[in-house]
Amino acid sequence: MPTSIRDQMFQEMKNKRIFEQARQYAYEYSDTIRNREVYPTEDALNRLEKLNSELPETPTDAELLLEDLHHIGSPNTVAQIGGRYFGLVNGGVVPAALAARWLSDFWDQNTPLYVTSPIVSHLEQITEQWLRQLLGLPDNIVAGFVSGSSMAILCGLAAGRYRLFKNLNWDINTQGFYGAPEIRIVAGRHAHGTVVKAAALLGFGIDNIQWVDCDEQGRIKTEEIPVLDDRTLLILQAGNVNSGAFDDFSTICKKAKDAGSWVHIDGAFGLWAAATEKLNHLTQGMEDANSFSVDGHKTLNTPYDNGVILCGDQEALVKALQASGAYILYNEKRDGMMYTPEMSRRARVVELWATLKYLGKSGVDELVYGLHQRATQFAEELKAEGFTVLNDVVFNQILVGFDDETLTAQVIENIQASRECWVGGGSWHGKPVIRISVCSWATTKEDISRCVDAFVSARDLSMEPQMSMPVLSE
Ligand SMILES: *Cc1c(COP(=O)(O)O)cnc(C)c1O
Numbered sequence: 001m002p003t004s005i006r007d008q009m010f011q012e013m014k015n016k017r018i019f020e021q022a023r024q025y026a027y028e029y030s031d032t033i034r035n036r037e038v039y040p041t042e043d044a045l046n047r048l049e050k051l052n053s054e055l056p057e058t059p060t061d062a063e064l065l066l067e068d069l070h071h072i073g074s075p076n077t078v079a080q081i082g083g084r085y086f087g088l089v090n091g092g093v094v095p096a097a098l099a100a101r102w103l104s105d106f107w108d109q110n111t112p113l114y115v116t117s118p119i120v121s122h123l124e125q126i127t128e129q130w131l132r133q134l135l136g137l138p139d140n141i142v143a144g145f146v147s148g149s150s151m152a153i154l155c156g157l158a159a160g161r162y163r164l165f166k167n168l169n170w171d172i173n174t175q176g177f178y179g180a181p182e183i184r185i186v187a188g189r190h191a192h193g194t195v196v197k198a199a200a201l202l203g204f205g206i207d208n209i210q211w212v213d214c215d216e217q218g219r220i221k222t223e224e225i226p227v228l229d230d231r232t233l234l235i236l237q238a239g240n241v242n243s244g245a246f247d248d249f250s251t252i253c254k255k256a257k258d259a260g261s262w263v264h265i266d267g268a269f270g271l272w273a274a275a276t277e278k279l280n281h282l283t284q285g286m287e288d289a290n291s292f293s294v295d296g297h298k299t300l301n302t303p304y305d306n307g308v309i310l311c312g313d314q315e316a317l318v319k320a321l322q323a324s325g326a327y328i329l330y331n332e333k334r335d336g337m338m339y340t341p342e343m344s345r346r347a348r349v350v351e352l353w354a355t356l357k358y359l360g361k362s363g364v365d366e367l368v369y370g371l372h373q374r375a376t377q378f379a380e381e382l383k384a385e386g387f388t389v390l391n392d393v394v395f396n397q398i399l400v401g402f403d404d405e406t407l408t409a410q411v412i413e414n415i416q417a418s419r420e421c422w423v424g425g426g427s428w429h430g431k432p433v434i435r436i437s438v439c440s441w442a443t444t445k446e447d448i449s450r451c452v453d454a455f456v457s458a459r460d461l462s463m464e465p466q467m468s469m470p471v472l473s474e
Contacts, residue, residue, distance in 0.1 A: 144339030239270020
């Protein structure tokens, strides 16, 4: 018997029983997930309480811990990799990326510097170049590998803030906002909530954002953008989070560039339209922007915790994000922390690299365009069943609504309760809507038809007279 937890851990690493156990559970999970309820059952949710316990005084047996995690935890996941989950904008997962992640989990690399992980530094360099190529971006673009678009947007706006101030002979890093010349953020009213948050975090103040109206699809109205100048940080969107609509980059980016403004494009899921010839008309002209934020974990289906900031002004990005310390040994090779706010980071680029390597250009094309095809199918089948689709399905997002607002909420509730598929709600031009985001490679044509059936049943159920209501008679 081992005498200390340290001895025990050496044994665990040596006999590998818990890793085999975890692997078996993972396979059991993935073998059943396509046919499981998309959302945990009431019964499963009730069992979550079984996890409640005091912090243990002494070590817990690892096998028992994994058993609990699987038997209580797995049924309480949403079946995101199953093909019938359409909430938020949530991607599935590419198997090769998952496998690469398993391997790199054993490496347990910390990745701020070349010296802390040569392999990660090297993969970051390769992936940066592939991203430029795939998205049709210029050679001066550098990439920072961050947790997601929230963080990537913050980085892009921080770089823009640094540059605009610097051009006005003001160093925002050392001098801060006190007494600074005025610069402004201009954004469309449909800008994502994380853009607003970044503006707040960076000290601009949400009330100081200059809002521009959007058209019925959620695109910024080009003609209503105020006169641009070298004190303007303009935020555009590749993919409205509700409708999937793209701003008119060809017209706006060039103008903004000539005026000396900084343009950031929030392309969390939509930037990938640039990677397929069949959809890259949507992102045309975006290459004139200064910075771009994009997720791996949405459209590209990498595992979670995968976002990228792409920036054409290396100096501004590094100045905005670089930390220093006497023990930080910078290298002439790539030091990832120069391009990210964090210092310690996991090796997330491994999964992005593996996804791109595995899919190749044609695989990315098939994946991205496939999402659009499934979304189009979804919209067409819904219309054929008498539903109203409120947006032009230009990418992967579909909005459905009823004139009767309570019916919209009822249908969402019934769909969710059916656990056949999962869709969320949202607000579109002031009215509640059903949001559908087709974002997983695992969603098949058959899945879509099955989900349309679930929509029909949910609507029928909502229209039925309520059984519990007393029938009034004369
Ligand atoms: C999802 C999303 C974000 C936020 O990205 P995270 O990866 O969740 O941090 C920002 N903008 C848009 C348009 C999004 O769809």
